Amino acid sequence: MKGESKANAFSTFGGVFTPCVLTILGVIMFLRFGYVVGQAGLMATLVIVLGSKLITTLTTLSLSAIATNTRVEGGGAYFLISRSLGPEFGGAIGLVFFTAQALSVAMYAIGFTEALMVMLPEGVSPVLVASITNLAVAICVWVGAGWTIKIQFVILACVVASLGSFYLGTGARFDHNLFASNWSTGFTLNESFWTVFALFFPAVTGIMAGANMSGDLKDPARSIPRGTLAAVVVTAIVYGSMAIFLAGSASREDLIGNNMIVGQISAFPSLITMGVFAATLSSALGSMMGAPRILQSLAKDRVFTSLTPFGESRDGEPRKAILATALIAQVGIVAADLNTIAPLITMAFLVTYGLLNLATFYESITNNPSYRPQFRYCNWLTSLCGAVGCGIVMLLIDWRWALVASCLVGALHYYLTRANLDTDWGDINSGLLFERTRRNLLKLEDSLYHPKNWRPFVLALSGTGFSRPHLVVFGSWLTRETGMMLLGQVIKGGFEDRSERLSNQESILHSLIKEQQLVGFPAVVIASDYASGVQALVQCQGLGRVRPNVVLMGCPLSKDRMQTFCRLLRNLEGLDRSVVMLRQTEDPTTESIAPMGTVDVWWRGRANGELMVLLAHLMLSHDAWRGRQLRLLRVVQSESAIDEVKSHLDGLLREARISGKTKVVVSENAPTAIQTTSRDAAFVYLGLATPNEADDEEFLDRIETLVGDLPRVAFVRSAGGVNLES
Template sequence: SNRRWVNSNQLFVVFAIIFPAFTGMTAGVGLSGDLKKPGKSIPIGTTAATLTSFVVYFFIAYKLAASASSSQLLDNQLIMGDISLFGSIIVPLGLAASTFSSALGSIMVGPRTLQAIALDNSIPIQSANKWLSKLRKKDDEPVNSAVITCLIAFIFVAIGGVDVVAKIITMFFLVTYGSLCLISFLNHFGSSPSYRPSFKSKWYISLLGFLTAFWVMFQISLLYTLFAFVTMTLLYLYMDNYHKRRKGFAALFANTLFKLNRDLQIYLQKKKSSNTLKDDWRPSAICISKYTFKRDNALNLIDWISFKYGFGTYLHLIDGYYSKETVIQAEDEIKRLINNLNSSSNVYVDTIISPSTTSAIAQSIQIPGISGMENNMVIFEFEKNDPQDLNDIIDNFRMVNAGGFDVCILASSHKPIVYKNGIHIWVRSFDTENTNLMILLGFIILGHPNWKKANIKLFNICSEQEAESIRNQMNELVETGRLAITPKNIEVIIKDDSKTVKEIINNHSKDAGLTMLGFNISNFKNDNTELFEGYDEMGNILFVYSNDVKVIE
């Protein structure tokens, strides 16, 4: 009746002090090298030790609670000797035996652990590895490692405060247990075929162990937790840098991410029929170019699109048939391409080997993009000063259009891009499909840091009678779509019969960072390339074709 809960705020402090007394159950792990069948003995021994310890500690706690009052437990740390049969003799002997066994266990386990680390060449100093890994010939005892272990123990003893030492030791025990649980979880979740443990556990138990260990660490002491984290992280980074060829956490995380990515893509595939996914349009663009190392305009464009709102895949085309030589060339060029990429780029880059651009496009557009979404946009590119690829682009456009893709054709210019001059979009009131797609693309491109000081300008060429109506339509589109386009950036141009449309566009957009123009299938009748000609004074031009209407919500 007089029992009460006191000093609850000191619970984790007490836990930190007594925790090292619970770690003896794992002593067998450190002696795995001396066991005949460690894969069988360690799980059974550790589990049995854990259960035995739990039962013993439970009955000790029960005995103390039943036979002593709260005040006696608080005032007399050796109350067990008073309430036990022959306690004055048994309890001191038990304390001595417990202390001696703990010390003996540490002396046996610690040196063997250090010797195993040195034998694995984990210490960056080879002479240290050689010295610490030596065993005494007559009994195979790691004497050198034992000397270093004792020196470390003496350093901690010199600190003086038992509570402080216990906290530090608890932190390193917990960070070790937590790391082991994390490694077990990642191996379980990553499903690596090289992970074949003799004793199988459940992934959620490993995850729970990891989260619990690190949660308890922060509850005990933020300072000691950060100290343990920093120390272990620095040691890992140093050794990982020294042993660059070894698989570390990177391999574990890679396997986990591969599996997670697979699961997400399968989930998205099953949800394709969902109207929610269909209506929420965003570009998933793919671009194939063999001119990657001659000009980077197409790569820059797909980088702008995929930086924040969209997804982009860029394939560097290697002309030729698949062979050992072209595979080696592909490996070299993908490394070069990745090294040339900006560190902030979100474009997925790869190579594709094919004897023709058409076959490369036909293969690539059938494969889902890196995000798991089906590709819905194809980007072509040609150089304005040397439009030799235009006929191929027109032929490939027909094939891509048959698959229901949106198409962007970039006319590349050597003229420097002045980002602050913004994006100019030339629209037509009757061309809703292309207009909406161009406006959405303009908004998406402005999400890239290069365009942070830019804005979108809308232009429409019409007769004087249509001017007022068209201006109202454009203002309404901007307002209802919540687009970052101000009325002053909407310009309705009265058509001048003395000037061609191309002359008007050249005059207004010659300094634009990027100009967008819409086109349709009829522009390609009889393989006519006139659509792309006559813009010599301008910089990059993006010709846009929308396969269907994009709703600006």
């Protein structure tokens, strides 16, 4: 209960505005902004400030939209991105953003040390001072966020006092000649507009300081937009006016060569020193508070299982995550200096901002009914501009580091995608897929059908719980690469006493499809009898032009069932659906393994032949059938017809652009010829003619006589729509 009392306690001013302002008005402002003005000149500096603020303002609009569209919990940018773009992008950017925040602690500790070193005796190690500062900041945050927020009010007062001293001092010594000389650029060796931009940009990245505290705010949806936008406006005025007064109060040489120039030209230098200490420490505190909460949220979501221990908290504080942040900051202190760390942090923040804008852009364009932000000053255009702006600035600053940052996020995203994360929150991916599918279906509905676009959409009557596995496997062979498959099941009975079973069977089929890695969908109906159920499935499944065009069924092995099948066959012909009847005699448990041998297609004309050849070709395109050969065969009664028929068959394959061999068999007994020629075949395709009602009783005998002991035969009755020359 003690931890809970601390949570959700901070207001807009204390929890968002103050952390944002103190993080933005930090080490760069006091120790490097003079360098920026000296190198870039006032005009370019104002462009840098304006460009930086434009990016952060657009990002703040996106941040505000997402924050007012969902119940915001801890984790700041990670939480918002993961709930929009999904755990893969969220996890990737969360890890990068956490590392950037942790390195920000190192940057602010190094800045504090630079200011303090002028007051310490020579020989004192800057690394030691920065390390002690890092430890002190970590201890403050370890004690608790509430205590740290209270400290920030005192620090804010110190920063305001130091700024007052700066404006008083520079106002008194403002020189129009200096102002004119500092108007244009004056880049020294190895510096350019974009290197200076990269140095300055971390100064404006504090907009996430409030969002990172989202789990500790009274009303995140209200506080984040108001507090962050207010901080952006106030700090933009401060940086713009500071640039003007710096340009009119110090020479270019002093601006570039003296990191403490801000203090020396102020009315009360001691207040500037106090402001430097206060600003750098407050920024370090803000980052030290925010980074552990990102890591804690990342760990709680179990995106990276190895980070799970960091999800723990004691008295509402993420103790282990604080320790991890301090250790990463210490590595940054030992390994780098301020000018080295700042550009790295810039890239990480730009990637984060870019993805946040992208998330809002996708939310806007998908027209998702659940996207109802209370913040109304953001739309798809502002979000797109923010995302594109971040990408362009990254490339212009340093395309190599931009490539490294993008590849790092991409690699993490790929790793998380392969990990098959199971999360209980929705994301934009399903919305994007739905919107894209909706538009494509509407376009497809208005397009003219052409046989070259025919693809197998197979309705496989798989039975209860895969009781006919050979049908499922065969359907997968036909559709894996280019088509789709529905696993159909008919539950006999009335709806009142079968509705729960329907839901259960759909769940079972979903699980089996996932386990077997099939490209398919479940389709279950309740009907008074099997034939009615199949006809309902055929008529009702699909949407627009995307509907089953091939019905795959097993071969009945009794005359009673065959009579029902014949009636169904005639009905399906009336519904203009092709039918494949699979006669399988071997053990179904071996069906996933393609047998050795040829795939024989027995040609008797184009009525069924074109579909048989195409289905055989599709089956041979499956990985399980690689290396097998298609044979196009025909029975003739006279040897004089061999040359003509073989030439015709060769021409069919050539015009169809399908590899295979042809063979003409001379025999007056077609069943004997088929059984003898194809006895070693892996699979056999034969045409199927719809029987007349008077022939139903003899239909099974005719089939058995035709195929004999052949183990795997597919009978095909085509409804048309296929052209091999297309």
